[in-house]
Each structure stands twice: as structure tokens, then as C-alpha cells.
Amino acid sequence: MKKYTVAVLVNNQYGVLNRVTSMFRRRQFNITALTVSETESPDFSRITVVFDGEERSKELLIGQLYKLPDVKSIKELHRSETVSCELMLIKMRNEPETRNEIKAAADAFNAKIVDYTKESIVYRLTGDSAKIDEFIELMHDYEILEICRTGRIALEKGKSTIRNVTNL
Amino acid sequence: MLLSGSDIIIRTLIEQGVDTVFGYPGGQIINVYDSLYKYQDELKHVLTAHEQGAAHAADGYARATGKVGVVFATSGPGATNLVTGIATAYLDSIPVVAICGNVPTTQIGTDSFQEIDITGITLPITKHNYFVNSIEELADTIRDAFKLAVSGRPGPILIDVPKDIQIAKYEYEPMAKVTPFDPESAKLKRVSEAAEIINEAEKPYIYFGGGLVSSGAKEEMLKLAELIDAPVGCSLMGISGVPTDHPRFLGMQGMHGHYASSMSMNDADLIISLGVRFNDRATGNINKFAKKAKIVHIDVEGAELSKTVAASVALRGDLKCTLKNLLPLINKSEKKAWWDRINSFKADEEKYLDNREGLTPRSALLTLNKHLGENTPVATDVGQHQMWAAQNVCFKTSRRFISSGGLGTMGFGMGAAIGAQMATNEHAVLVTGDGSFGMCLNELATAVSYKVPLTILLLNNGVLGMVRQWQTLFFDKHYSNTVLNRKTDFVKLAEAFGAKGEAVTTVEELDKALTNAFNEEGPYVVDCRIDKDEFVLPMLPPGGSMDDIIVKVEK
Numbered sequence: 001m002k003k004y005t006v007a008v009l010v011n012n013q014y015g016v017l018n019r020v021t022s023m024f025r026r027r028q029f030n031i032t033a034l035t036v037s038e039t040e041s042p043d044f045s046r047i048t049v050v051f052d053g054e055e056r057s058k059e060l061l062i063g064q065l066y067k068l069p070d071v072k073s074i075k076e077l078h079r080s081e082t083v084s085c086e087l088m089l090i091k092m093r094n095e096p097e098t099r100n101e102i103k104a105a106a107d108a109f110n111a112k113i114v115d116y117t118k119e120s121i122v123y124r125l126t127g128d129s130a131k132i133d134e135f136i137e138l139m140h141d142y143e144i145l146e147i148c149r150t151g152r153i154a155l156e157k158g159k160s161t162i163r164n165v166t167n168l
Numbered sequence: 169m170l171l172s173g174s175d176i177i178i179r180t181l182i183e184q185g186v187d188t189v190f191g192y193p194g195g196q197i198i199n200v201y202d203s204l205y206k207y208q209d210e211l212k213h214v215l216t217a218h219e220q221g222a223a224h225a226a227d228g229y230a231r232a233t234g235k236v237g238v239v240f241a242t243s244g245p246g247a248t249n250l251v252t253g254i255a256t257a258y259l260d261s262i263p264v265v266a267i268c269g270n271v272p273t274t275q276i277g278t279d280s281f282q283e284i285d286i287t288g289i290t291l292p293i294t295k296h297n298y299f300v301n302s303i304e305e306l307a308d309t310i311r312d313a314f315k316l317a318v319s320g321r322p323g324p325i326l327i328d329v330p331k332d333i334q335i336a337k338y339e340y341e342p343m344a345k346v347t348p349f350d351p352e353s354a355k356l357k358r359v360s361e362a363a364e365i366i367n368e369a370e371k372p373y374i375y376f377g378g379g380l381v382s383s384g385a386k387e388e389m390l391k392l393a394e395l396i397d398a399p400v401g402c403s404l405m406g407i408s409g410v411p412t413d414h415p416r417f418l419g420m421q422g423m424h425g426h427y428a429s430s431m432s433m434n435d436a437d438l439i440i441s442l443g444v445r446f447n448d449r450a451t452g453n454i455n456k457f458a459k460k461a462k463i464v465h466i467d468v469e470g471a472e473l474s475k476t477v478a479a480s481v482a483l484r485g486d487l488k489c490t491l492k493n494l495l496p497l498i499n500k501s502e503k504k505a506w507w508d509r510i511n512s513f514k515a516d517e518e519k520y521l522d523n524r525e526g527l528t529p530r531s532a533l534l535t536l537n538k539h540l541g542e543n544t545p546v547a548t549d550v551g552q553h554q555m556w557a558a559q560n561v562c563f564k565t566s567r568r569f570i571s572s573g574g575l576g577t578m579g580f581g582m583g584a585a586i587g588a589q590m591a592t593n594e595h596a597v598l599v600t601g602d603g604s605f606g607m608c609l610n611e612l613a614t615a616v617s618y619k620v621p622l623t624i625l626l627l628n629n630g631v632l633g634m635v636r637q638w639q640t641l642f643f644d645k646h647y648s649n650t651v652l653n654r655k656t657d658f659v660k661l662a663e664a665f666g667a668k669g670e671a672v673t674t675v676e677e678l679d680k681a682l683t684n685a686f687n688e689e690g691p692y693v694v695d696c697r698i699d700k701d702e703f704v705l706p707m708l709p710p711g712g713s714m715d716d717i718i719v720k721v722e723k
């Protein structure tokens with residue numbers, strides 16, 4: 001199995017996200033990350049989907065997505081040709097015995113403290129998903145209270161955009 | 169001019185060339201029905217017995233004409249009753265527009281009386297659907313729906329219109345009838361790749377389905393067949409796409425396909441598939457399917473290409489346009505050795521034919537053939553009778569075999585036959601089974617009310633024959649819940665509905681009954697008694713390959 005990142009440009013209307021994710025559900029694709037946001041034009045939203053699967057199922061999925069009238073264009077984002085990142089908030093239990101070790105790790109990963117109380121510390125971390133995974137791995141030695149990740153977002157390097165994709 | 173939303177709905181339908189709608193009224197669509205009353209001289213509404221029947225009728229209307237079929241239903245149960253009909257149209261790519269009423273926008277999301285999220289429910293079974301949020305977008309939404317329904321790969325569209333939108337007033341400007349998006353050819357590079365493979369083939373087989381019918385590419389396909397001297401076969405959805413007696417036509421292939429058609433496909437070194445998907449009923453065991461063949465697959469729907477069977481060349485494009493570009497690149501050739509082989513398959517098929525004396529499924533349908541006109545639409549339900557009809561009924565004209573292929577919906581036939589009759593103005597035929605007829609025979613009432621000239625040939629075997637056949641072959645004759653043993657008297661039933669009918673037990677009686685039926689102005693039920701242990705043959709066992717084909721069953 002490989003990991004794929006696919007960007008989908010869709011009409012910015014209510015219900016469209018549901019149509020897109022419903023397509024994943026029907027064909028039983030397992031999504032590992034999904035982000036949605038408005039784009040440079042208020043008419044369109046951009047959905048970034050990360051999922052695991054075989055090459056063939058990826059092609060079937062793209063074919064199925066093109067059946068939706070609300071889908072304007074689709075682009076597979078290959079790792080070497082894209083910049084991507086993810087944002088995470090992680091809440092750790094704040095205890096005197098572990099405080100310094102956590103802080104050392106956070107500094108090494110360039111994580112910023114965004115909330116501090118006697119009982120808890122919230123760090124914010126951006127970077128590629130692997131880096132975030134590594135940080136979480138380290139934090140497992142201490143007590144993690146809560147994690148929230150945005151999922152990967154990605155843009156192609158260079159001047160080309162999702163808008164100049166010709167279908168298939 | 170300033171019109172109410174419900175008037176706008178009717179005016180827009182008329183503007184889009186709709187002459188008939190099928191449906192059933194209710195509280196949340198009552199305003200639309202009031203507008204229907206006003207415009208009754210311009211738009212005919214057919215009141216069915218059940219919304220499912222109305223949906224199938226709109227579907228049958230669309231299948232017979234290629235035009236959009238239209239159905240109305242009220243909110244809640246009216247809308248949910250459409251679901252089977254919409255799904256049937258979706259799986260066979262039939263252009264239908266369903267318009268539902270819903271509770272006023274202020275009540276949406278509050279679980280008010282007869283409120284249902286029908287756009288949510290129909291999301292996976294429509295090509296697209298709309299919830300109309302404001303009166304401003306109403307007319308254009310309907311126009312968009314009509315355009316989308318017939319563009320590219322056709323399909324059903326649902327429009328949900330809350331009651332307050334039906335009541336609100338807005339300026340209406342008549343517009344021209346929408347036209348489908350321009351059909352596009354596949355990329356020329358791919359077309360020439362395909363031509364290369366086709367020119368090399370020694371044993372080509374052309375395989376077409378419903379997509380060929382909807383793109384109207386029959387002539388182009390037959391030209392291709394002529395050029396490369398290929399036989400032509402089809403899926404269930406392709407039947408009637410070319411005249412049954414065309415010398416190149418081998419008939420349907422697949423699980424219950426014609427022997428020579430399935431064998432030739434299996435033996436071919438090239439399959440050219442046109443507007444057809446390779447579903448499991450067509451391929452059997454996918455890993456053993458047509459092992460020797462390269463595949464050139466042309467379809468408007470990119471998602472169908474290499475979905476189940478990998479194609480050597482996949483071409484996304486309109487069939488007619490693409491074939492037009494392909495034809496000049498094809499060399500004329502003769503395939504004498506290939507036809508010797510095909511003819512030997514045909515000779516075998518001849519040997520396996522069921523030529524028993526007396527009233528058998530085949531003799532019944534051959535008798536029916538004598539009564540059919542050039543343009544008679546023949547609808548079916550689902551089961552053994554459907555396969556017998558697919559194998560034995562002769563067609564001259566495209567779009568005359570009306571059958572639920574993808575969903576296999578028992579109960580489809582009555583509504584669909586009524587819709588097809590109204591669309592063509594021809595005497596129509598329904599070939600049904602006792603199980604299927606039982607599901608939607610309420611539409612006999614509709615056929616009587618509207619004096620629909622309809623011959624209902626009921627192949628009455630007293631059982632759910634298709635399921636029974638599987639039980640006989642694969643479940644040690646454990647006839648679990650497939651023996652109907654009902655006491656229904658179908659002739660009396662017909663009479664109770666205000667129709668006529670007769671029961672027949674011999675070919676001669678059947679022949680006479682059909683003469684009576686075809687002379688009737690309304691529906692006529694011919695209760696044709698056949699044995700409960702007839703088989704649909706040949707049969708490829710589910711998951712089997714051509715090596716496992718069953719051509720005879722010892723009783």
C-alpha cells in the first residue's frame with residue numbers, strides 16, 4: 001500500500017464535502033486525512049485528501065470523483081513536486097518532574113507554547129506529517145491529554161496550479 | 169412575467185419540451201398540482217397507483233425515447249417511494265428528472281410532518297441532486313437538471329422543492345430548450361493507438377451496451393464491424409440496439425447469454441467494447457475472462473474505463489464522435505477463419521436450442537414474436553422470464569427492449585411498460601413473471617384508467633423461478649421460500665381492475681389470446697402457464713468461466 005495525496009477543486013457550496021466523502025465511503029476508501037478550505041476564488045473550495053491504497057484504487061477513485069458535477073479538477077500531488085505541511089496542537093500534563101524534558105523536546109522540534117497552566121501545557125507544531133509523528137512518538141513517554149491535527153495540506157511547487165489540469 | 173414557483177416549475181417543464189409527467193400528489197406538492205390543473209392542456213399528468221410505478225414509468229418513457237422522463241412526488245413517503253425507481257434508472261444510466269415537494273424552508277431540519285432528507289437519501293443513486301433554496305434559482309435549477317440528465321453519461325437527477333418556494337413569486341422568462349454539452353471525441357492519439365490494435369486483430373469481437381444506444385452510434389458501429397469483418401454481441405442493456413436478425417449479431421453474451429456470443433467473446437483476440445461496462449454478470453470469473461483478448465474500451469464515462477477489466481487502450485469520449493474519427497484509420501479485411509469458428513459456435517448453439525413441443529418459455533416467446541410490430545416496445549420484469557425474453561424476442565428498432573439490467577428490479581415492468589407505451593404511442597408488451605407481477609400489479613389500475621394498450625404476457629410458473637433455478641443447481645433443491653403456491657386468479661384479477669384476461673395452456677391458445685390482446689384498447693393479461701422447473705440456459709455459474717458453462721440440465 002502507498003500513501004497518496006490528492007487535491008480536489010470543488011464548487012464552494014454546502015453539501016459538496018458530503019458528496020465527495022460519500023464517494024469515498026461508497027467505494028470503501030479509507031481516508032487518513034482530509035482538509036477543506038476556501039481558495040483564492042470564493043467560488044471554489046479545495047479539498048486535500050490523504051489516503052492509503054493501491055495505484056489502481058487511486059485511479060478508480062479519481063474516476064469516480066470526476067463523475068460529480070461539483071468537482072472541477074483533481075490533481076495528484078507527488079511528494080517530490082509538492083510542498084506540504086500540517087499543523088498540530090498537543091496538550092501535555094504539566095508536572096515538575098517532566099516539564100524540562102518536554103520543553104527540551106519541544107525546543108528541538110520548534111514547537112511553540114500557546115497555552116500554559118499549572119496542570120497543562122499546549123504546544124503548537126507545524127511541519128511535515130512525519131515530523132509531527134516523531135514528536136508525538138516522543139511525547140508518548142509523558143502524559144498526552146489531547147491531540148488535534150489538521151491533516152496534510154499541499155501545493156505544487158512552481159507556477160502550475162490545480163486550475164490548469166485537463167481531465168484525464 | 170411574475171409567476172408562483174409552482175407555475176414556474178410547470179412552465180419550465182413545458183419550455184423544456186416535456187409533454188408527459190408521471191406522479192402522485194400530496195400536501196407538500198399540492199401547489200404544483202394546482203399549477204398542473206391550470207396548464208393541463210399543455211402538460212399531461214399521469215396519475216399512477218404508487219410513486220414507484222410513476223418513477224418506473226418516467227424511466228420507461230426515457231428508455232423508449234432518449235428524452236428526459238419526469239416524475240413528481242410529495243415529501244416524505246412520496247419521495248421515499250421513488251427510491252427504487254431512481255436507483256433503477258441510475259444503474260442503467262437513464263435520464264430522469266424527479267421533482268419532490270418538501271416542507272417549507274423554515275421547517276427544514278426540524279423533523280416536521282413528512283419531512284425527509286431526500287437529497288441525502290438519493291445522493292448515491294442520482295447523477296446529481298438539488299435542494300432549491302430560493303425562488304430565484306428555481307427555473308435555472310430545472311434547466312441545469314435537464315442538461316445534466318442527458319449530457320455525457322445520462323442519469324437521474326432529483327430536485328427537492330420546499331413548499332414556500334412553490335408559493336413564492338418571481339419573474340419568469342421563457343428560455344430555449346437546453347442542449348446537452350457538446351459530445352467530444354476521445355483523444356486522437358488514443359484513437360490511432362486503438363486503430364493499430366484493431367488493424368492487427370485476427371479474431372475481433374465488438375461488444376456494446378446501453379451507452380451505444382444512448383449515443384446513437386449504431387451506424388458507426390456497424391460500419392466498423394463491416395470493415396473488420398467482426399461479429400457483434402451485446403450486454404442485456406444493448407438488446408434492441410441493433411436488429412436481432414442482423415447477420416453479424418450474435419446476441420447477448422454473459423451469464424445467460426447466447427452460446428455463440430459468449431463463446432466468440434471468450435475466443436476473441438480483441439474485444440472492442442462500446443458503451444458497456446464489464447460487470448460480473450457479463451464476465452463471470454474476472455480472472456478467467458477472455459484471457460486471449462486485448463481490449464479496446466470506449467466510453468463517455470472515464471470512471472468505467474479499466475474499472476473491472478484492464479483495457480489495452482482506453483478511450484474516454486462520445487462513441488459516435490470517437491467512432492467517426494476511428495473509422496478512416498481502419499483497414500478493410502476479411503476474417504474467413506474467424507467466421508468458420510464463429511459459425512461452428514452457432515451450429516452448437518443451434519443444437520442446444522430448446523425445441524420441445526408444447527407450451528414452453530421459448531415457444532411462448534416465439535409465438536409472441538409473430539404478433540410484434542416493427543416498433544413494439546417490450547418491457548420485462550426480472551427473473552427467468554426476463555432472460556428468456558432477452559434471448560428470444562426479436563427486435564427491429566432501437567430502444568424497444570425495456571428492462572432493468574443493473575439493479576434487476578422486480579416490479580419495474582408494469583410502470584416501465586406504461587411509460588414506454590405513452591412515449592411511443594405503440595401497443596406495448598410486458599413480459600413478466602408471477603412473482604414480479606405481484607410486486608407492482610397495482611399499476612394495472614393506471615393502465616385501465618388511461619386505456620393503455622398493453623399486452624401483459626405473464627409467464628406463470630408458480631415459483632420465483634430464477635431463485636429456484638439456483639436452488640436446484642447449487643442448493644440441493646432446498647426450495648426455501650420460492651414456491652408461491654398462491655391462489656391468485658389472474659384473469660379475475662384483471663377483470664376486477666377493469667381489464668381483460670385469459671389463461672392459456674397451449675401454443676394455439678396463446679396465439680389466439682395474443683391476437684385478442686393486440687386488438688384490445690386497454691391492458692390484457694395473458695396468464696401463460698408454464699412448468700415450474702424450466703431452466704434459463706445456457707448458464708455460466710456465478711463466479712465461473714466459459715469452461716463451466718451449463719448448456720443442458722438433466723432433470
Ligand SMILES: Cc1ncc(C[n+]2csc(CCOP(=O)(O)OP(=O)(O)O)c2C)c(N)n1
Nearest residue numbers: 551552553576578601602603604632633634
Ligand atoms: C425487488 C426484488 N426483490 C428480489 C429480487 C431477487 N429475485 C431475482 S429474480 C427473482 C424471482 C422472480 O420471480 P418471477 O417474477 O416469478 O420470475 P421467474 O423467475 O419465475 O420467471 C427474485 C426473487 C429482485 N431481483 N428484485
Ligand SMILES: [Mg+2]
Nearest residue numbers: 601602631633
Ligand atoms: Mg415465476
